[in-house]
Amino acid sequence: MNEAFALLEAEIDPIDIEILRHEILSIPNQIERNIERSAFSPLVQEYKDYSVGLVDPEGALIAQSRGSLPIFVANALGTGVREAISVHGADNLMHGDAIVTNSAATLGQHLNNVALLTPVREGGSDNGPLLGFFAVLVHWIDVGGSAPGSSTGTDTTDVWQEGLQLPCVRLLSGGRRVEDIFRLCATNSRFPKLLLGDLEAQLAGCLLGRDMVLQIAHRRSVALLRATFESMRRQARAAASAVIADIPEGEYSAESFLDGDGGGAIPIRVAVRSTAGRLIVDLEGLGPQMTGPSNAGRNGGAIAAARIAAKYILTPQEPVNQGDFDLLDVEAPDGTFLTARPDAPIGGSGNTIPTVVDTILRAIGDALPAHAVAAHHGTYGVHTIFGRLPETGELFTNLDTVTGGWGATAQDDGAFPLRSNAHGDVPDIPVEMQEALYPFRLIKKALRPDSGGPGRRRGGLGVEKEYRILFPCKVSLKFERGQCPPWGMAGGGAGATCFVEIMRASGTTVRTWKGIYALEAGDRLRVVSGGGGGYGPPHEREIERVLRDVEAGYVGRERATEDYGVVFKPDGTLHEAATQARRAIICRK
Numbered sequence: 165m166n167e168a169f170a171l172l173e174a175e176i177d178p179i180d181i182e183i184l185r186h187e188i189l190s191i192p193n194q195i196e197r198n199i200e201r202s203a204f205s206p207l208v209q210e211y212k213d214y215s216v217g218l219v220d221p222e223g224a225l226i227a228q229s230r231g232s233l234p235i236f237v238a239n240a241l242g243t244g245v246r247e248a249i250s251v252h253g254a255d256n257l258m259h260g261d262a263i264v265t266n267s268a269a270t271l272g273q274h275l276n277n278v279a280l281l282t283p284v285r286e287g288g289s290d291n292g293p294l295l296g297f298f299a300v301l302v303h304w305i306d307v308g309g310s311a312p313g314s315s316t317g318t319d320t321t322d323v324w325q326e327g328l329q330l331p332c333v334r335l336l337s338g339g340r341r342v343e344d345i346f347r348l349c350a351t352n353s354r355f356p357k358l359l360l361g362d363l364e365a366q367l368a369g370c371l372l373g374r375d376m377v378l379q380i381a382h383r384r385s386v387a388l389l390r391a392t393f394e395s396m397r398r399q400a401r402a403a404a405s406a407v408i409a410d411i412p413e414g415e416y417s418a419e420s421f422l423d424g425d426g427g428g429a430i431p432i433r434v435a436v437r438s439t440a441g442r443l444i445v446d447l448e449g450l451g452p453q454m455t456g457p458s459n460a461g462r463n464g465g466a467i468a469a470a471r472i473a474a475k476y477i478l479t480p481q482e483p484v485n486q487g488d489f490d491l492l493d494v495e496a497p498d499g500t501f502l503t504a505r506p507d508a509p510i511g512g513s514g515n516t517i518p519t520v521v522d523t524i525l526r527a528i529g530d531a532l533p534a535h536a537v538a539a540h541h542g543t544y545g546v547h548t549i550f551g552r553l554p555e556t557g558e559l560f561t562n563l564d565t566v567t568g569g570w571g572a573t574a575q576d577d578g579a580f581p582l583r584s585n586a587h588g589d590v591p592d593i594p595v596e597m598q599e600a601l602y603p604f605r606l607i608k609k610a611l612r613p614d615s616g617g618p619g620r621r622r623g624g625l626g627v628e629k630e631y632r633i634l635f636p637c638k639v640s641l642k643f644e645r646g647q648c649p650p651w652g653m654a655g656g657g658a659g660a661t662c663f664v665e666i667m668r669a670s671g672t673t674v675r676t677w678k679g680i681y682a683l684e685a686g687d688r689l690r691v692v693s694g695g696g697g698g699y700g701p702p703h704e705r706e707i708e709r710v711l712r713d714v715e716a717g718y719v720g721r722e723r724a725t726e727d728y729g730v731v732f733k734p735d736g737t738l739h740e741a742a743t744q745a746r747r748a749i750i751c752r753k
Contacts, residue, residue: 176387176388176391180384180388181388181391181392181395184380184384184388184389184392185392185395185396187380188218188226188227188377188380188389188392188393188396189227189483191218191227191373191376191377192216192217192218192227192228192229192232192373193216193229193230193231194376195216195229195300195369195372195373195376196212196214196216196229196230196231196232196369198365198368198369198372199214199216199300199302199365199366199368199369200212202361202364202365202368203302203361203362203365203366204357204358204360204361204362204365205305205355205358205359205361205362206562206593206597206598206601207303207305207362207563207593208302208303208362208365210591210592210593210594210597211563211590211591211592211593212231212590212591213233213302213303213590214231214232214233214236214300214301214302214303214366215228215229215232215233215236215237215240215241215300215301216228216229216232216299216300216301216369216373217229217232217241217298217299217300218284218296218297218298218299218373218377219241219242219245219281219296219297219298219299220296220297220393220486221254221294221295221296221297222246222249223242223243223245223246223249223297224242224397224486225239225241225242225484225485225486226296226393226396226397226485226486227396227483227484227485228241228483228484230483232484233586233587233588233590234472234475234585234586234587234588235273235464235468235472235514235517235586235587236277236301237471237472237475237484239463239467239468239471239489240271240273240277240279240301240463240464240468241279241281241299241301242486243270243271243272243279243463243464244263244265244270244271244279244281244299244301245281245297245299246270247265247267247270247271247332248263248265248281248297248332251331251332252332254294257283257294258283258285258290258338259283259285259288259289259290259292259338259339260282260290260336260337260338260339260340261282261283261334261336261337261338262280262281262282262334262335262336262367262370262371263280263281263282263332263333263334263335264278264279264280264330264332264333264334264335264345265278265279265330265331265332265333266278266279266307266328266329266330267329267330267331267332268323268329268461268506268508268510269461269506270332270461270463271461271463271464272460272461272462272463272464272465272468272504272510272513273460273461273464273510273513273514274314274315274326274457274510274511274512274513274514275307275309275314275315275323275326275327275328275329275510275511276303276304276305276306276307276313276314276315276327277301277302277303277304277464278301278302278303278304278307278330278366279299279300279301280299280300280301280302280335280363280366280367280370281297281298281299281300281370282297282298282299282336282370282371282374283296283297283374284296284297284298284374284377284378286378286381286386287378287382288375288378290338293386295377295378295381295386295389295390296377296393298370298371298373298374298377299370300366300369300370300373302362302363302365302366304349304353304359304362304363305353305355305358305359305362305561306327306353306354306355306358306359306561307327307328307349307352307353307359308327308328308352308353308354309325309326309327309328309511310325310326311550311640311680312354312548312550312559312560312561313548313550313561313563313640314326314327314511315327315457315511315512315513316511316546316548316550316561316563316640316642317457317509317511317640317680318456318457318511318512318640318641318642318678318679318680319456319457319680320456320457320509320511321455321456321509322507322508322509323506323507323508323509323510324507325509326457326509326510326511327352328348328349328352328353330345330349333345335367336367346360346363349363354559354561355559355561377389396483396485396487397485397486397487397490398487399482399485399487400479400482400483400485400486400487400488400490401487401488401490401491402487403478403479403482403487403488404474404478404479404487404488404489404490404491404492405441405491407477407478407479407532408438408441408442408443408478408491409441410532411438411443411528411531411532412438412531413438413439413440414437414438414531415435415436415437416435416436416437416438416527416528416530416531417433417434417435417436417527418433418434418523418524418526418527418530419431419432419433419434419449419523420432420519420522420523420526420539420648420651421451421647421648422451422458422501422516422519422644422645422648423643423644423645423646423647423648423677423678424451424454424458425454425455425456425457425458425678426456426678427454427455429647429648430451430452430454430501430516431449431450431451432449432450432451432519432520432523433448433449433450434446434447434449434450434520434523434524434527435448435449435527436524436527436528436531438531441491442491442492442493443474443478443491443492443493444492444493444494444495445470445473445474445492445493445494445495445524446495446496447466447469447470447494447495447496447500447502447503447520448495448496448497450466450496450500450501450502450503450520451500451501452499452500452501453499453500453501453503453504453505453508454501456509456512457509457510457511457512457513458501458512458515458516458642458644459501459502459504459508459509459510459512459513460501460502460504460510460513460514460516460517461503461504461506461508461510461513462496462498462502462503464510464513464514465501465502465503465504465513465516465517466494466496466500466502466503467494468517468586469502469517469520469521469524470492470494470524471488471489471492471494472517472521472585472586473521473524473525473528474488474489474492475488475489476521476525476585477525477528477532477535501516502516502517502520512544512546512642514544514586515543515544515546515642515644516644517584517586518540518542518543518544518584518585518586518644518645519542519543519644519645519648521585521586522539522540522542522571522585522650525537526539526651526653529653533574534574536573536574536653536654536699537570537571537572537573537653537699538571538572538573538578538617538619538623538650538651538652538653538656538659538696538697538698538699539571539650539651539652539658539659539696539697540568540569540570540571540578540582540584540585540624540650540659540696540697541566541568541569541570541584541624541626541645541650541659541662541693541694541695541696542584542585542644542645542648542650542694543566543568543584543643543644543645543662543693543694544565544566544583544584544586544587544642544644545565545566545568545584545642545643545644545662545691545693546563546564546565546640546641546642546643547564547565547566547639547640547641547642547643547664547689547691548561548562548563548564548639548640549561549562549602549604549631549637549638549639549683549689550562550637550638550639550640551603551635551636551637551638552637553602553603553635554603554634554635560601560602562593562598562601562602564592564593565583565584565587565590566583566627566629566643566662566691566693567580567581567582567583567592567627567693568580568581568582568583568615568624568625568626568627568662568693568694568695568696569581569582569615569616569623569624569625569626569650569659569693569694569695569696570582570585570623570624570696571617571623571624571650571652571653571659571696571697571698571699572616572617572619572621572622572623572624572652572653572656572696572697572698572699572700573621573699574621574654574699574700575621576621577616577621577622577623577624578616578617578621578622578623578624578659578695578696578697578698579624579696580611580616580624580625580626580627580695580696581611581624581625581626581627581693582624595609603633603634603635603637604631604632604633604634604637604689605631605632605634606629606630606631607630607631607632607688608628608629608630609627609628609629609630610627610628611625611626611627611628611717611718612625612626612627612628612660612692612693612695613625613717613718613719613720614660614718614719614720614723615659615660615694615695616659616660616695616696616698616718616719617650617651617652617656617657617658617659617695617696617697617698618652618656618657618698618702618705618719618723618727618728619652619653619654619655619656619657619697619698619699619700619701619702619705620655620656620698620699620700620701620702620704620705621656621698621699621700621705622698622705622709622713622718622719623650623652623656623657623659623695623696623697623698623699624659624695624696625695625718626659626660626662626692626693626694626695627692627693628690628691628692628693629690629691629692630688630689630690630691631688631689631690631691632686632687632688633683633684633685633686633687633688633689634685635685636682636683636684636685637683638680638681638682638683639666639680639681639683639689640679640680641664641676641677641678641679641680641681642678643662643663643664643677643678644677645661645662645694646661646662646663646677647661648661649661649694649697650694650695650696650697651697652697652698652699653697653698653699653700654699654700654701655700655701655702656697656698656699656700656701656702657697657698657702657727658697658698659694659695659696659697659698660694660695661694662677662692662693662694663675663676663677663692664676664677664689664690664691664692665689665690665692666681666683666687666688666689666690667687667688667689667690668684668687669684669685669686669687702727702728702729703728703729703747703750703751705728707730707738707743710724710728710730711730711738714730721736725746729743729746729747729749729750730743730746731743731746
């Protein structure tokens with residue numbers, strides 16, 4: 165904290181700062197609700213693929229909505245602000261301007277992730293000092309490119325095949341709409357009505373958020389507002405510092421791998437170093453940039469992955485703030501799949517990040533055993549059904565991702581069913597809405613027995629979904645971790661891996677993970693997610709817990725006997741003597 169702020173804060177009642185902190189934190193959450201209510205596409209209304217936040221004049225995050233995805237929480241809004249400052253200059257960003265960007269070279273995420281930001285200037289005046297920026301990032305339903313949904317293409321080889329690029333341009337200039345940009349966006353989308361509806365919600369959220377911050381500055385004073393911003397960052401930094409101090413100095417490493425784009429497994433080798441009160445995540449051992457779209461740029465890839473992992477370990481219960489990451493350094497060479505060149509295809513930019521986060525957490529777990537966690541199902545599991553509606557011939561697209569099992573810890577069984585660690589608690593689009601809008605029926609959605617890794621604490625369960633196709637269409641699949649089982653910790657077993665099956669009406673079945681496939685009426689699409697790894701030796705699991713798992717259908721009797729050493733009589737009741745004998749044999753092994 166600089167000396168000027170230290171002197172300023174010393175003159176302000178800390179209770180006033182704490183009250184204002186909560187008021188500031190509430191603004192992005194209020195804007196989030198407004199966007200949910202006013203957006204047009206299910207991706208924003210229901211799936212909530214967006215982020216809302218307040219950023220300081222240098223691009224450091226101050227506050228973000230609770231529903232924001234971890235992949236955006238990491239650094240997306242601040243990156244967009246820093247790009248706007250670099251392109252236009254802070255002094256040229258006036259009250260009433262709104263800047264839109266999805267720059268692959270800067271944001272480093274697929275082009276559907278579009279950031280919109282507006283300056284917050286004291287008094288709402290062009291001459292007023294810059295207090296920060298209010299920003300909203302939304303996954304736009306379609307921005308052109310080779311496949312409906314844009315980011316759903318599986319065979320793109322450069323970023324220009326993936327859709328419209330908006331190089332940090334004004335959507336509003338001095339409060340006036342730049343209609344040319346609205347028309348440009350609409351023309352380059354297959355779903356202009358849905359896109360423009362989402363964009364209007366995004367823009368309204370940006371402007372209202374800005375005005376709410378200005379109201380606070382007017383009512384509570386700019387001095388108090390700035391002191392509170394600084395206090396929030398300092399508190400977050402102190403909380404992270406306390407955890408880092410518990411990590412013995414040294415280097416901790418871990419490895420895993422990705423399925424890749426068909427050219428063989430892609431290595432993930434990470435090292436985490438604790439030194440001089442700082443945490444360094446070294447990603448030099450990541451595999452090279454891929455020929456297909458499973459890449460990300462530095463900010464949306466390597467830095468995002470490291471920050472997501474750090475947030476889980478350092479300050480998981482605290483509101484996100486730049487201070488969470490002030491003591492974190494990320495090292496990664498150019499040219500890996502998470503530091504890809506600006507021209508690289510990045511439609512699947514987030515798909516690889518969950519496994520990298522898992523691997524970083526695996527390394528840190530060696531340093532902080534109390535924080536150790538087994539691997540989770542580890543994939544976005546994107547499955548997008550698209551085509552033309554039978555009644556009207558209009559284009560449609562329905563993007564979904566899987567939920568699955570998370571890894572167990574020393575204290576708790578793995579949670580389920582949840583999306584990837586880069587998603588957080590993103591909800592499902594209601595089945596009723598999907599079936600009303602699109603030509604398929606979801607005929608099954610159930611937990612996947614025996615998919616959680618065995619352990620003293622069991623891994624979370626995967627999920628099985630089955631669609632019946634009513635009219636010819638296509639499906640785009642982007643699954644990872646089909647070959648790298650979610651590992652257990654401290655003697656726990658691995659969780660089951662994911663896969664997709666296309667069951668043809670003719671009777672043939674295709675098992676797959678990636679690609680675009682034609683579907684015919686009567687075909688069925690079976691989407692199966694993975695489970696989480698277990699923690700601790702399975703034979704140490706309390707017999708009562710195993711019996712409850714069997715009764716609930718989480719674990720079958722055969723696996724209960726094989727993995728946990730719990731034996732049943734023919735009538736299904738516990739065979740106590742046989743159980744004690746089998747567990748004794750397992751223990752000796």
